[in-house]
Amino acid sequence: AQSVAQPEDQVNVAEGNPLTVKCTYSVSGNPYLFWYVQYPNRGLQFLLKYITGDNLVKGSYGFEAEFNKSQTSFHLKKPSALVSDSALYFCAVSASSGGSYIPTFGRGTSLIVHP
Amino acid sequence: KAGVTQTPRYLIKTRGQQVTLSCSPISGHRSVSWYQQTPGQGLQFLFEYFSETQRNKGNFPGRFSGRQFSNSRSEMNVSTLELGDSALYLCASSMGTEITYEQYFGPGTRLTVT
Numbered sequence: 001a002q003s004v005a006q007p008e009d010q011v012n013v014a015e016g017n018p019l020t021v022k023c024t025y026s027v028s029g030n031p032y033l034f035w036y037v038q039y040p041n042r043g044l045q046f047l048l049k050y051i052t053g054d055n056l057v058k059g060s061y062g063f064e065a066e067f068n069k070s071q072t073s074f075h076l077k078k079p080s081a082l083v084s085d086s087a088l089y090f091c092a093v094s095a096s097s098g099g100s101y102i103p104t105f106g107r108g109t110s111l112i113v114h115p
Numbered sequence: 116k117a118g119v120t121q122t123p124r125y126l127i128k129t130r131g132q133q134v135t136l137s138c139s140p141i142s143g144h145r146s147v148s149w150y151q152q153t154p155g156q157g158l159q160f161l162f163e164y165f166s167e168t169q170r171n172k173g174n175f176p177g178r179f180s181g182r183q184f185s186n187s188r189s190e191m192n193v194s195t196l197e198l199g200d201s202a203l204y205l206c207a208s209s210m211g212t213e214i215t216y217e218q219y220f221g222p223g224t225r226l227t228v229t
Binding site for chain 1: 119150157158160173205215217218219220222223
């Protein structure tokens with residue numbers, strides 16, 4: 001069975017500082033990894049994905065993520081945090097199993113950026 | 116393009132009743148997935164429909180069902196509601212059913228069961 005872990009329920013960072021939101025995964029076969037962000041009372045918005053190729057993936061709003069196969073990680077990063085980045089972040093993994101797939105989401109990490 | 120729309124946005128039902136939620140995907144998107152989001156369990160996959168056929172199914176009881184129409188609009192039905200069904204139900208659409216496609220989520224329907 002596949003799984004995703006977001007080890008931190010909450011991450012606090014000062015505006016202007018770099019931020020990292022951690023994600024590790026476990027799948028059989030090739031992983032397809034996604035990051036989504038959820039603002040209060042809104043649905044999830046797609047940020048970026050890793051399918052294959054370059055391990056460093058760039059996405060929306062200045063976010064990027066690094067795929068590390070040996071550590072089975074896909075951490076989300078941003079060089080300089082903004083107060084408006086404060087939201088709930090979800091990591092997700094999909095892997096094909098018998099011709100079908102079920103996407104699995106992490107529990108979410110609340111990012112709080114302080115002015 | 117208009118985003119994914121879900122109706123109604125809020126719903127209050129009583130235990131034992133049934134409920135139907137509706138989702139209209141982004142124009143051109145043929146895959147629609149449903150998720151249940153709760154503080155305790157997080158985001159859990161219910162099922163996915165593509166071209167009116169259920170393609171993938173999560174680990175939920177048979178009280179949860181869905182369907183997709185020829186225009187890709189989808190409905191989700193929950194029968195014999197239980198208190199534990201109180202949750203935010205999210206619909207997501209994507210271009211296709213390929214594993215690599217990202218999903219676009221609607222704002223959700225907040226269901227409260229009393």
